[in-house]
Amino acid sequence: MRILVISDVHANLTALEAVLRAAAPFDAVWCLGDLVGYGPDVNEVIDTVRQLPNLACVMGNHDSAVLGQIELSSFNREARSSILWTQDTITPDGRKFLQDLPEKHVIGNATIVHGSPRSPIWEYLLDSLNASENFDYFNTSFCFVGHTHIPIAYYWNGDGRPIDWQLLGHEDFPRLKGKMIVNPGSVGQPRDHDPRAAYAIFWPDLETWKTFRVEYDITGVQKRIQQANLPDRHAQRLMGGW
Numbered sequence: 695m696r697i698l699v700i701s702d703v704h705a706n707l708t709a710l711e712a713v714l715r716a717a718a719p720f721d722a723v724w725c726l727g728d729l730v731g732y733g734p735d736v737n738e739v740i741d742t743v744r745q746l747p748n749l750a751c752v753m754g755n756h757d758s759a760v761l762g763q764i765e766l767s768s769f770n771r772e773a774r775s776s777i778l779w780t781q782d783t784i785t786p787d788g789r790k791f792l793q794d795l796p797e798k799h800v801i802g803n804a805t806i807v808h809g810s811p812r813s814p815i816w817e818y819l820l821d822s823l824n825a826s827e828n829f830d831y832f833n834t835s836f837c838f839v840g841h842t843h844i845p846i847a848y849y850w851n852g853d854g855r856p857i858d859w860q861l862l863g864h865e866d867f868p869r870l871k872g873k874m875i876v877n878p879g880s881v882g883q884p885r886d887h888d889p890r891a892a893y894a895i896f897w898p899d900l901e902t903w904k905t906f907r908v909e910y911d912i913t914g915v916q917k918r919i920q921q922a923n924l925p926d927r928h929a930q931r932l933m934g935g936w
Contacts (some may be wrong), residue, residue, distance in 0.1 A: 695721045695722070695897065695898055695899060696715045696719070696720045696721050696848040696895060696897060696925055697720065697721065697722045697723070697895065697897070697898065698714075698720040698723045698724070698746075698847075698895060699723075699725060699726070699878045699879050699893065699894040699895070699896050699903075700713060700716070700723065700724075700726070700729070700839055700878065700893050700894075701723045701725065701726035701728065701754075701772050701774055701808070701839075701840025701841070701877070701878055701879070701880060701881065702726070702728045702754070702841070702843050702879075702880035702882060702883060703725075703729050703731045703733075703739050703778070703880075703881045703882045704728055704729075704730065704731050704734060704756070704880070704881075704882035704883045704884065705729070705730050705731060705733030705734060705735045705736045705739050705868070706732075706733040706735060706739070706741065706770060706881065706882030706883065706891075706915055706932075707733075707735035707738045707739050707761075707773060708726060708735075708850075708910050708911050708912075708914055708915050708924065709766070709882045709891040709910045709915070710739055710742060710743070710881055711742070711893075711910075712891055712908045712910035713861055713881050713891050713893045713908055714742075714746075714884055715904065715908075716893075716908040717835055717906070719749060719896065720747070720781065720895070721747065721900050722747060722748035722749070722750070722752075722821065723743075723746040723747065723748065723749050723750070724749075724750045724751075724799075724801070724804075724806050724838065724896070725743055725746075725749065725750070725751035725752070726752060726754070726806055726807070726808055726810055726839060726840035726841075727751070727753055727754025727755075727757060727795070727800060727807075727808030727840055727841070728754030728755065728756045728757060728808060728840060728841070729751075729754070729756075729792070729924065729929075730756050730757055730760055730780050730784070730792070730930070731756030731757075731760070731773065731776050731780065731825065732756075732773070732776050732880055732882070732883055732924075732928045733778060733919065733924075733928070734784065734881070734915070734918040734919050734921070734922045734924060735812075735918070736780050736788065737783070737784060737788050737913055738820040739882075740784075740787075740788040740792070741788070743900045744791055748794050750776065750801055750806060751799075751808055752794065752796055752797060752798060752799050752808055752838065753796065753797055753808060753812055753815060754805055754809075754815070755808065755809065755815050756773075756776075756777065756780075756818050757792045757795060757837075758815050758855050759777045759787065759834065760777055760780050760781055760784060760841050760934050761792055761793060762781075762793060763795065764815070766778070767823065768816075770925050771780055771930060772931055773923035773926075774807060775925050776928065776929060778926055779922065779923075783909050789877035793852060795904035797814040797815055798811070798814045799882060800834060802834075802898055803834050803835045803836060803898065803901075804834050804835070804836045804837070804838050804896075804898070805832040805833075805834045805836070805837045805838070806837075806838045806839075806917060806922075807837065807838075807839055808839065808840050808841050809839065809840075809845060810824075810828045810831070810839060810841075811828050811831035811837050811839075811875075812827070812831040812833040818840075818841055819839060819841070819848070819875065819877070820842055822857050822858075822859050823850065825848040825857060825859070826848075826857045828875065829850050829857075829873060829875070834873075835870070835872070835873050835874070835901075836870055836873075836876060837874070837875045837876070837895075838875075838876055838878070838896075839875060839876070839877050839884070840878070840880070841877075842885070843879060843880035843883060843884055843886070844859050844861070844877060844879060844880075844885055844886045845861065845862040845863075845878055845879035845886065845892055845894070845905045846859060846862060846876075846877050847859065847860045847862055847874055847875070847876045847877070847903075848874060848875040848876075849860055849871070849872060849873075849874055850872055850873040850874065850916075852872075852873075861886070862876075862877075862879075862905040863905065867925040869903070870902065870903055870925075875924070876894075876903060877894025878890045878892060878893055878905060879893070879894075879905065880892055880896035881893060883928075883932065884929075884935045884936065885936055886935060887936060888907060888908070888935045889912060889934060889935035889936045890907035890910075891907065891908050892905065892906070892907055892912055893905075893906055893908070894901055894906065909917045912932050912933055915929075915932060916929035916930075916932060917931070920927050
């Protein structure tokens with residue numbers, strides 16, 4: 695079985711379509727949240743994702759904020775502006791889809807969340823200490839997370855030793871072993887200084903994971919951001935991957 699794992703699409707339809715073309719064929723899609731926020735293609739992204747085969751999708755912090763479940767004061771000025779715009783733009787069907795998303799999903803030997811297993815909506819796993827504190831919060835071998843927009847893997851060593859970690863590039867083809875937390879990176883707004891859309895393929899039978907990158911028309915997305923009068927910072931950072 696070949697599973698496409700995506701996260702943090704952030705209303706960037708062009709990046710999502712590029713990923714779906716590059717990743718095909720796949721048997722199922724696991725989406726780790728944040729379909730909306732920052733980008734201009736809110737309803738188009740939701741409509742595309744909801745039709746993907748054997749979809750398992752969880753809620754992200756921007757999805758939750760659009761529903762009014764998180765105080766806007768928790769976000770920076772540009773993100774607040776995007777959330778308010780999204781609240782005015784999203785269709786009733788799109789809002790209903792977000793409302794029905796769970797915070798956590800367990801599928802076979804994997805747990806999928808947006809932020810962390812300890813705090814599925816909001817917590818960032820940005821360092822090995824923070825990640826190590828989360829291994830007690832899932833019972834499966836693997837936990838797949840998004841939220842940081844950085845493809846990375848954390849490996850549990852056990853017996854009190856510090857965990858290992860590895861930034862995942864296109865050339866890496868690791869066999870998942872032991873207990874791990876793995877992030878595929880962001881489809882719609884990468885933040886590892888590589889502007890290409892990021893995604894991963896997971897083969898559960900082989901317990902193998904591979905991260906991929908694909909180019910897309912960034913300039914076209916930037917123009918749509920500007921046409922929607924969304925913050926220019928959201929357009930600028932796409933080209934630099936920050």
